[in-house]
Structures are given as C-alpha cells and as structure tokens.
Amino acid sequence: MKPLLRLHLRLLLLPLFCLSSSLLLQPSTSDLESDRSALSAFRAAVGGRSLLWNISSPPCSWTGIICDNKQQIIELHFPGMGLSGTLPSGVLGNLTTVQTLSLRYNALSGPIPPDIANLTALRNLYLQGNFFSGEIPSSLSSLANLVRLNLAKNKLSGSIPSSLNGLARLKTLYLEQNQLNGTIPDLTLKLDQFNVSFNSLTGSIPSSLSGMPRSAFEGTSLCGPPLGSCNGTDTGGGNKLSGGAIAGIVIGSVFGILLILLILIFLCRKRKVKEEANDVEVAAVPSAAATTSKQASAEIPRKKEAGGPAGDSLDGVRSALGKSQSDNKSLIFFGKNKRVFDLEDLLRASAEVLGKGTFGTTYKAALEMGGLVVAVKRLKELAVPEKDFREKMKEIGEVEHENLVPLRAYYYNRDEKLLVYDYMPTGSLSALLHAQIATSTSIPNRVDGYKAPELNEEGVDLPRWVQSVVREEWTAEVFDLELLRYQDVEEDMVQLLQLALECTAQHPDKRPSMAVVTARIEELGSRSTTPPHHNADDGSSQTQSHQTP
Secondary structure (H helix, E strand, O other): OOHHHHHHHHHHHHHHHHHHHHHOOOOOOOHHHHHHHHHHHHHHOOOOOOOOOOOOOOOOOOEEEEOOOOOOOOEEEOOOEEEEEOOOOOOHOOOOOOOOOEEOEEEEEEEOHHHHHHHHOOOEEEOOOOOOEEEOOOHHHHHOOOOOOOOOEEEEEEEEHHHHHHHOOOOOOOOOEEEEEEOOOOOOOOOOOEEEEOOEEEEEEOOHHHOOOOHHHHOOOOEEEOOOOOOOOOOOOOOOHHHHHHHHHHHHHHHHHHHHHHHHHHHHHHHHHHHHHHHHHHHHOOOHHHHHHHHHHOOEEEEOOOOHHHOOHHHHHHHHHHHHHHHHHOEEEEEOOOOOOHHHHHHHHHEEEEOOOOOOEEEEEEEEOOOOEEEEEOOOOOOOHHHHHHHHOOOHHHOOOOOOEEEEEEEEEEOOEEEEEEEOOOOOOOHHHHHOOOOOOOOOOOOOOOOOOOOOOOOOOOHHHHHHHOOOOHHHHOOOOHHOOOOOOHHHHHHHHHHHHOOOOOOOHOOHHHHHHHHHHHHHOOOOOOEEEEOOOOOOOOOOOOOOO
C-alpha cells in the first residue's frame, strides 16, 4: 500500500510543480506594464522623429527594443533617429533589466539623468554624438556590470569623477571632444580603450594610462608619457639639462654650421679653379689639330641657298668639332645602317644650308664617296645631359615607319650635336602637299627649302597664329583658298584644323597619341566615299557628297 500511496502523491504534485515553474519563467504582468509605461513616457518626452510604436502590441515588438526569451527588455537601440529634447528623470531608470542602452548620434540635450544608475544590469552605455551638458554623474559608479561607456562628442563639463574607479569591469572609456577640465584622476581600471582628447584638461597623465596612444590625449594641456615631459617632474630632476649643457649644445651647433659653410666654400672654389683650368686646356689646342681643321675647311665649297646666312655652313661645325677632337667620339649608327662613312668623311663633305628651325640648322651634305648625300641637323643651342640625349636618340633610332625618315646616325659632345638622316630629294612634306599648286602665281614661294614645321618663312609661330585666329572666329582665314574650291568640305577642314591644334598643344601630355590621330583622320576620310562626277551639259565638276581633299 505504501508504494501505491507514494505514486498517487507524486502524480498530484507534478501539475503543481509545472504550474509554478511556468509562473517563474514568465514576467509578471505588473513588470510588463511598468516597462510599457516607462517607454511610453520616454517617447512622449523626446521630440524629433517620432517612434512608430503600436502601443497595443507587446513592447518586445516595438522598433529598437530587443527582448530575451523570457520577454524581458534587455536592449534599447535608438541610434541616429533624430531624437531631440531632454531625457526625463525617473523614466529610463525603471527598465531595470536593460543591458545595452544606445542613444548615440541624436540631438538630445540637458544633463544625463542620474537614475540611469538604477540600471544595475547595464553593460553598454552609448550616449556619444549628442548635446548632453553638465557634469558626469558620479552615480554611474554604481553600475558594477558596465563594460563600455561612451560619452564622447557632447558638451559635458567639470572634472572627470574619481568615482569611476568603482566600475571594476570597465574596459572602454571614451570622453573626447567635450568641455571637461581639471586633471585626470588616478584611474586604477584595466582599460583597453581610452580617449580624453580635445578637452581642457591639464596636469600630468597618470602612469596607469601612459601606455595609451598619443592620439588619446591630443588637443589638451596634459603632459607626461606618452606626451612631452612636465618640466622634468615626471622624468626626475636628474634628467633635466642644466644651463651649461644647453649653452654647450648651442655653441657646438654654431661651430658645426660654420664648419659646414667653410667646407661648401672650399668645394665651390675648388670646382671653379678646375673649370678655369679646363677652359685654358681647351683653348690651348695643338696647332696640328687647328691646321687639320683649317685644311678640312678649305676643301669644302661654301654653298648656300637663298635666305641662308653666310655663317651657317658646316665651317662652324668643323671648327667646333676640331676643338673637341680630344673627346675621341665618333658617329653612332642605328639598326642595319652600314658604316659607309665616318665623322671625318662628314666633315670633308660639301654642304649647303637647307633651312633653320627652332633648335638649329639643317644642311645638305654631299660626301665624296659614291655621291652619297645626307641631311645633317645641327643642334647647337640644345643643352641636354649626354645620358638623356643618348637615351632619346636610341628611342628615335628604333622607330621604323614607312612615312618617317629614319635616323641614320648621331654625334654628341658638349658643344656640338649632329643628327644624320637620309636626304629626301623630292622635298619636304609641305612641298608634296602643295605640289599641285606650287606654280600658282597667286601664292608666292610656298616652300623655300626645309624649315621647322612650326615656323613660316617670316619666322612666325604658326600654331599660335592659328589659335589666335580661331579664338576670334576667323577660322576661314587659315584655310588655303585653293582648297575652298571643293564643295562641302569646310566642316571636315574645321575638324582637321582642330585636330592639328590639339597636336601642337604646348604641353606634350595634352597632345593626342598617333593612334588617336590616325583614327580621327581615317574617320574624316571615310566620309569622302563618292568621287566627283562631270555634268554632261557644261562639263563642270560637281560632287554628290562632301569630300576631304
């Protein structure tokens, strides 16, 4: 009977136990109503963007509110929601189960409610980026579970309360960009993150915070590690420099500067003497070299075209090279070009001036061997280091294109630089372009020998002149009248002129690449697909579509 009685008792007590357990796991109706009342008062107190809460639904379903599995409110998140006004006292303190409170980056003002200290379960408090004023409540020290406290970017004033030492579990303390003053108390907390920058704090940094980065103390009047010393107070009087030591450092620095100046003066004078000696040595060229130079000059007939000055023949080149024969340099040839002549052969050649450009004079040189004729460009006024010159010549010499005259060879020394090309007996590109109208009496002397492409016969800079004409909207003035006889080509001529202006831009990096130039010219040429046809009645030539000459 006794075992049977015990079984009946257990069956009777089991429902009572389950009922009591369910009552313990669920929050009381009074607690839920208390949380609902506190949150409703909070929403009514703050202004700005309204919190869209359905009051008739449970608080755990409201925006920004997070509950645990027991339907207890543990987190309040209202960051950057445009909330304004002051936090009412006696409201948030009623939410005793909250572990995280985030009101960061709103427009809340006034003092921080002291009743926040009632949130004994609080672990994270984020109030940064508002307009909170007044002092930091000392009552916050009762939040024994607080791990992160961020009050940065507010208008808090007063001193940092030493009662913060009561927050034994605190790891993060951010107080930067406020109006705090006074000194930093000797905090004994084991902080991982700390910042009090841009406050009106003074005094020395506690040793417990000396391991923090310098940025944590910027914008303050604090001193000591990791910042500068506090007039020797934090580093000990034994390390402070005496007046005699400072004077010795100053005197030593002055003597050091004077010594450096003397060394520089000595080196400059030594270099000047060396240059004068080199000038004397160059001037004292052996008479044999001078005689050879004169004999070579006598062998070369002096020819020149109209417009070529008398002093522009290769006589000057031979004279200058005669003075530089001690350099023992020769012509540098490129690619598959055979060395059929050397510098001496070039000097003995008969020469005539083809034209003058911006960087020098071009000669037609007829060598004695086999009637070979070359064009020689003399870059007399070009000052460039030898290494740079040779690198640039190597780049030019490696260029191969059917429409470009290849560079056959070059010569370099300090005073003379020569470029040797194959001579083009058919004339310049300009002569070829105007071959059909070169005999026109209305256009006198279109091509007078070789000239730099950017200059005309009078030495006028053509790109600048064209740009000035285009700016004045006189574009037709730059077109050849002989070209205007073609119908419907003015638009294409304007586009081609614009391309030419881009190619002559002052800064090379603003000029289009040859690939772009080719593509744009081909695009213009593709429009001229229909040739002109003759009218059967009068024999005149007409075009059905515009052409590009």
